[in-house]
Amino acid sequence: MDALHESIAACRICAGHLPHGVRPVVQFSPGSRLVIVGQAPGSKVHASGIPWDDASGQRLREWTGLEPERFYDPALVAVVPMGFCYPGKGSSGDLPPRRECAPQWHDTVMAAMPDKRLTLLVGSHAQAWYWRKQRPGSGAVSMTERVRAFRDAPPGFFPLPHPSWRSTLWMRRNPWFEEEVLPELRIRVAAALRDDARPA
Numbered sequence: 001m002d003a004l005h006e007s008i009a010a011c012r013i014c015a016g017h018l019p020h021g022v023r024p025v026v027q028f029s030p031g032s033r034l035v036i037v038g039q040a041p042g043s044k045v046h047a048s049g050i051p052w053d054d055a056s057g058q059r060l061r062e063w064t065g066l067e068p069e070r071f072y073d074p075a076l077v078a079v080v081p082m083g084f085c086y087p088g089k090g091s092s093g094d095l096p097p098r099r100e101c102a103p104q105w106h107d108t109v110m111a112a113m114p115d116k117r118l119t120l121l122v123g124s125h126a127q128a129w130y131w132r133k134q135r136p137g138s139g140a141v142s143m144t145e146r147v148r149a150f151r152d153a154p155p156g157f158f159p160l161p162h163p164s165w166r167s168t169l170w171m172r173r174n175p176w177f178e179e180e181v182l183p184e185l186r187i188r189v190a191a192a193l194r195d196d197a198r199p200a
Contacts, residue, residue, distance in 0.1 A: 001030055004112060008105060014085060014098040024084035025051050028109055032078035033192050035110070035119040036060070037126040039162060040083035040097035051079040059163035060122065065186040076193055080109050082125045102129055118192035120185075121146075121153075123162035130157060144174065150181055158188060 008024050015022050025041045036052075044054040052060055052071070061071050071077055083097025084105065106129075121127045124143040131141070134154035146159040153159055161167050161177070171177055 001112060004108065008084065008109075011084070011104070013100045013104055014083075017087075017098060018085050019088040020046055020086055022085055023049060025049055025086075026078075026080055026084050026109070027051050027072070027074045028078035028080060028113060029074040030112060030114075031075045032113045033117045034076060034189060035078040035080055035113065035117055036122060037119060037130065038079070038081045038122040039125050040081050040094065040101075041086045042094055043086060043089075046086035051081075055165065056163045059167070060160075063160065063163060063182055063185060064120075064189045066189065070193070078109075078113060080106065082106075082129060097125055117156065118188055119157050121157055121159045123160070127159050130154070144170075147181060148174075148176065150184070158185060160185070 005026075008026060011024060012022060020043075023041075023046055025045055028035070038052070041051070042054055042056070045051060045057075050072075051057070061068065064071075066077070081097065083101045085098070085101070087095040087098055089095065119130070121130055127143060127146050131146070131154070134157070143159075143161060146153070147161055150159055160181075161170055
């Protein structure tokens with residue numbers, strides 16, 4: 001596991017495309033039973049090196065019901081974004097995660113964690129990648145459709161919108177998210193992190 005962390009820290013596969021430099025921000029351990037797959041670090045996270053260290057992270061912690069102490073405990077929670085490094089700004093927000101990162105690292109990192117885990121797919125990039133892997137040929141489905149049909153997600157996965165400031169308007173338009181999705185999310189997160197859920 002130490003060697004894997006060191007290899008990720010030394011990765012330069014996207015270096016030529018990262019205007020702010022290389023700084024992979026990930027968190028995981030052999031015991032992580034909750035995995036959060038988001039988009040890519042933003043500028044604040046790039047500066048601090050702490051995953052979800054911004055307003056989006058605060059909202060995500062509220063959604064999951066996790067206090068910072070548990071959220072930042074790699075023995076419990078892994079943070080494995082689609083792109084490990086900050087991709088920089090685009091014309092309408094942060095650029096998408098670099099396409100090289102997930103094929104290079106995700107299978108290896110996921111294999112280092114327990115098979116019995118809950119994986120939160122936060123945003124369209126994470127959902128598109130894992131839906132294709134779990135259900136080849138599933139076709140184009142919107143993020144909203146995936147979240148609303150969370151009960152039909154592949155086993156062990158839970159789809160969420162990205163908790164950026166844009167999600168405030170999205171939640172107003174989709175009140176079922178707070179009424180139906182968030183209560184179930186908190187139940188599943190709590191179940192994944194129960195002591196009796198630890199792998200033998």
